[in-house]
Amino acid sequence: MEKKLEIFSHFEECPVRKVLNRCGDKWSVLILLVLGEVDNMRFNKLHKTIGDISQKMLTVTLRTLEADGLIKRTVFPEIPPRVEYEITERGKSLLVHINKLVDWAEENMEDIMESRAKFES
Amino acid sequence: MEKKLEIFSHFEECPVRKVLNRCGDKWSVLILLVLGEVDNMRFNKLHKTIGDISQKMLTVTLRTLEADGLIKRTVFPEIPPRVEYEITERGKSLLVHINKLVDWAEENMEDIMESRAKFES
DNA sequence: AACATTAGTTACTTGAAAGTAAGTATCTCA
DNA sequence: TGAGATACTTACTTTCAAGTAACTAATGTT
Numbered sequence: 001m002e003k004k005l006e007i008f009s010h011f012e013e014c015p016v017r018k019v020l021n022r023c024g025d026k027w028s029v030l031i032l033l034v035l036g037e038v039d040n041m042r043f044n045k046l047h048k049t050i051g052d053i054s055q056k057m058l059t060v061t062l063r064t065l066e067a068d069g070l071i072k073r074t075v076f077p078e079i080p081p082r083v084e085y086e087i088t089e090r091g092k093s094l095l096v097h098i099n100k101l102v103d104w105a106e107e108n109m110e111d112i113m114e115s116r117a118k119f120e121s
Numbered sequence: 122m123e124k125k126l127e128i129f130s131h132f133e134e135c136p137v138r139k140v141l142n143r144c145g146d147k148w149s150v151l152i153l154l155v156l157g158e159v160d161n162m163r164f165n166k167l168h169k170t171i172g173d174i175s176q177k178m179l180t181v182t183l184r185t186l187e188a189d190g191l192i193k194r195t196v197f198p199e200i201p202p203r204v205e206y207e208i209t210e211r212g213k214s215l216l217v218h219i220n221k222l223v224d225w226a227e228e229n230m231e232d233i234m235e236s237r238a239k240f241e242s
Numbered sequence: 243a244a245c246a247t248t249a250g251t252t253a254c255t256t257g258a259a260a261g262t263a264a265g266t267a268t269c270t271c272a
Numbered sequence: 273t274g275a276g277a278t279a280c281t282t283a284c285t286t287t288c289a290a291g292t293a294a295c296t297a298a299t300g301t302t
Contacts, residue, residue: 024145069236
């Protein structure tokens, strides 16, 4: 009998995939990294800090991060409006692992770039 | 003076992003997880194990993983052809961190699903 | 002679993520 | 009086990752 890999049956409905898919989009990880460095940050400050994100994608990504409980959104009923975003404990616990990945990428990127260059030839 | 977030200047050329982007695609992580469980695996066995990947995407993803030195491809000059894929040491070192993320996702997915449900209402 | 096997390639299509640009509400300040 | 600030929303367009399906080479098998 062959060894079975149970993990991968019905993988399309896999909840792990559902959760991790959100780490694979273009902006979520970056926003978490930024909010992990500060107490909180307002919308426009985030926009300027990241630089190349559109307002729309900033809004969309912040909403999904909020929906997952990774960041907290606080509205101050002032005019002009003030909205502050901060990372939650859950977000911080994820960020620990993301930072490990970033460290790994920094440690290995030279070797990887070299591998890619070799591979093309 | 405000605190600067150096990490994010010129982020589009950021090598960390270049490396981690490949973790964000649909199949790379899954293939690494499979190859992390066995000594090696042939193309068609991988295809059947994953189930819902197309031949094309399996080829494409294996090629990029190979280009990054995360897996090794060995061709045996037989007919019909035999090609074996195995994870490299570099791939294993990445997999450690990926598995941490998977563990985190498993630990937190219930809470996250609950948060998402609440958020929609 | 035709079918199976293996590990692909090729050409075309689709769909979802992301981008663009303009509009919105409300107040303050010059 | 009209321009600026803030945090968006909306409608439309683009892009590219991924999917589909057919084709390939070389040999062994019936």
